[in-house]
Amino acid sequence: MDADVVVVGAGPVGLFLAAELRLGGIRPVVVERLEQPAAERKARGIGVLATEALTRRGLGPQLAAAHEEGMRDFARDHGSSLGHFANIHKILPDEDRPRTHIWQPELERLLADHAVGVPVHRAHRVSAIESEVDGVTAIVDTPQGEQRFSAAYLVGCDGGRGKVRSLAGFGFPGTPPLLRTIAGQVRFEGPVPPAGRYPGGTFLHGGSMAGVTESARDGEPGGPVTPAELAAAIRRVTGEDVVVAQVRDSRRFADQARQADDYRRGRVLLAGDAAHVHSPSGGQGLNLGLLDAANLGWKLAAVVRGEMPETLLDSYFRERGPAGAAVLRNTRAQSALLAPGPHVDALREIVGELMDLPQANRYFSDLLSGVRERYEFPYPAEEPVGLHSPEKSLVDDDGRITRLSDHTRTGRGVLVLDPESRDLAALAPKRVEVVPVTNTESFLLRPDGVIAWTGGEAELKGALDTWFG
Numbered sequence: 001m002d003a004d005v006v007v008v009g010a011g012p013v014g015l016f017l018a019a020e021l022r023l024g025g026i027r028p029v030v031v032e033r034l035e036q037p038a039a040e041r042k043a044r045g046i047g048v049l050a051t052e053a054l055t056r057r058g059l060g061p062q063l064a065a066a067h068e069e070g071m072r073d074f075a076r077d078h079g080s081s082l083g084h085f086a087n088i089h090k091i092l093p094d095e096d097r098p099r100t101h102i103w104q105p106e107l108e109r110l111l112a113d114h115a116v117g118v119p120v121h122r123a124h125r126v127s128a129i130e131s132e133v134d135g136v137t138a139i140v141d142t143p144q145g146e147q148r149f150s151a152a153y154l155v156g157c158d159g160g161r162g163k164v165r166s167l168a169g170f171g172f173p174g175t176p177p178l179l180r181t182i183a184g185q186v187r188f189e190g191p192v193p194p195a196g197r198y199p200g201g202t203f204l205h206g207g208s209m210a211g212v213t214e215s216a217r218d219g220e221p222g223g224p225v226t227p228a229e230l231a232a233a234i235r236r237v238t239g240e241d242v243v244v245a246q247v248r249d250s251r252r253f254a255d256q257a258r259q260a261d262d263y264r265r266g267r268v269l270l271a272g273d274a275a276h277v278h279s280p281s282g283g284q285g286l287n288l289g290l291l292d293a294a295n296l297g298w299k300l301a302a303v304v305r306g307e308m309p310e311t312l313l314d315s316y317f318r319e320r321g322p323a324g325a326a327v328l329r330n331t332r333a334q335s336a337l338l339a340p341g342p343h344v345d346a347l348r349e350i351v352g353e354l355m356d357l358p359q360a361n362r363y364f365s366d367l368l369s370g371v372r373e374r375y376e377f378p379y380p381a382e383e384p385v386g387l388h389s390p391e392k393s394l395v396d397d398d399g400r401i402t403r404l405s406d407h408t409r410t411g412r413g414v415l416v417l418d419p420e421s422r423d424l425a426a427l428a429p430k431r432v433e434v435v436p437v438t439n440t441e442s443f444l445l446r447p448d449g450v451i452a453w454t455g456g457e458a459e460l461k462g463a464l465d466t467w468f469g
């Protein structure tokens with residue numbers, strides 16, 4: 001075997017997964033078709049759960065450093081610093097659980113540094129896969145000709161148009177595009193109509209960013225958006241002629257919503273956009289994809305180390321499948337609210353009014369962040385078990401204060417024990433760090449930050465057995 005796991009794609013999800021696998025003590029290798037990291041500024045932020053996942057691995061300071069500038073750019077381009085649902089910018093920030101505004105290329109640089117020590121082979125394009133009972137081989141086109149990379153498992157983190165999904169025979173059901181958007185950093189000459197909704201679509205314009213969202217059409221061209229193309233789209237939507245002198249940093253995207261029918265076929269798994277595509281409304285793709293990586297990384301490492309049975313991998317789709325479906329649902333709802341027409345205008349007004357109610361505002365915030373989504377476990381348990389833990393302060397017996405994330409960098413589980421439960425420490429296996437505290441009730445944290453137990457000794461034994469063997 002050339003590695004324990006071949007990760008296809010050095011996008012954010014592939015890089016984070018590779019780092020997680022390495023933290024789990026196994027040997028991943030990454031193959032990436034691009035010669036250089038992509039400069040395209042797709043995502044401009046990551047959600048609460050992804051921010052917490054990276055903070056658990058010690059990347060909090062880097063995220064905080066990027067956030068300020070990212071936030072400024074967001075407010076400039078969107079005309080508001082508040083979060084939005086279908087461009088209705090009213091969602092108040094969750095002060096206790098912040099998201100991070102960071103441009104995707106910067107995030108990828110940070111993750112590449114974090115994955116230090118993992119071999120990343122660039123200009124390597126996977127063209128075929130051979131799956132066997134005890135391993136899988138990627139056939140890779142490289143500048144030196146065809147090469148073969150064999151491993152125990154292969155994970156397709158090769159994006160929405162990735163090949164691994166079809167090569168391995170996954171289904172990818174879903175809905176075709178309703179809307180398409182073209183946008184970029186634009187220099188106009190002369191007058192520009194006001195931004196907003198028009199009968200034919202939406203004209204987006206804030207700071208130097210401008211674009212158009214309108215009904216999807218057949219034969220969408222590829223490549224960068226040209227000035228003439230954008231001017232024609234603005235004319236279609238607003239009825240006004242504009243002179244577009246320049247379009248930089250352009251993007252075009254649609255809102256098809258599709259999800260793989262499983263995330264594992266034998267020794268081939270999917271994570272990130274390879275497993276689910278949807279509109280970027282609300283900026284949720286990376287929250288979803290990085291959490292796939294967090295969920296899969298420690299499980300796959302434990303199986304490869306031989307400490308856990310392969311059935312542990314069944315919990316990956318059981319937990320992450322519903323998370324993906326939830327994002328498809330809310331992005332479809334956002335697309336419905338972004339469609340042109342007076343009926344939708346009326347619906348948007350009503351949704352906007354609902355968002356003024358504090359409870360409803362919180363509902364939309366939680367919907368986009370996913371913080372209320374609970375994993376179903378194979379043992380009975382009540383909240384907060386199954387939820388991702390927020391960052392917390394922990395006070396030890398001597399009054400010293402640490403953060404929960406100070407204990408999670410090693411990628412092990414964490415058993416936090418209050419003074420009444422200290423004898424339970426004896427149950428903790430090697431891959432679980434015991435942290436005695438005085439300021440919170442006992443809980444068990446999986447390596448992906450999910451609360452796996454609170455309560456009594458019998459339940460703890462069951463939880464440790466389920467997740468750590």
Ligand SMILES: Cc1cc2nc3c(=O)[nH]c(=O)nc-3n(C[C@H](O)[C@H](O)[C@H](O)COP(=O)(O)OP(=O)(O)OC[C@H]3O[C@@H](n4cnc5c(N)ncnc54)[C@H](O)[C@@H]3O)c2cc1C
Nearest residue numbers: 009011012013033043044126158159272273280283285286
């Ligand atoms: C305009 C826009 C705005 C967005 N804004 C946000 C946002 O604000 N927040 C958010 O969370 N998400 C946002 N998203 C979504 C986000 O960009 C994606 O969810 C994210 O890129 C997914 O990461 P990934 O690693 O799964 O896939 P990708 O980033 O697509 O990476 C896949 C990698 O695999 C490589 N690859 C493909 N095929 C092969 C092959 N055969 N062999 C080897 N390598 C291969 C590719 O070159 C690429 O590097 C936005 C998307 C768009 C289009």
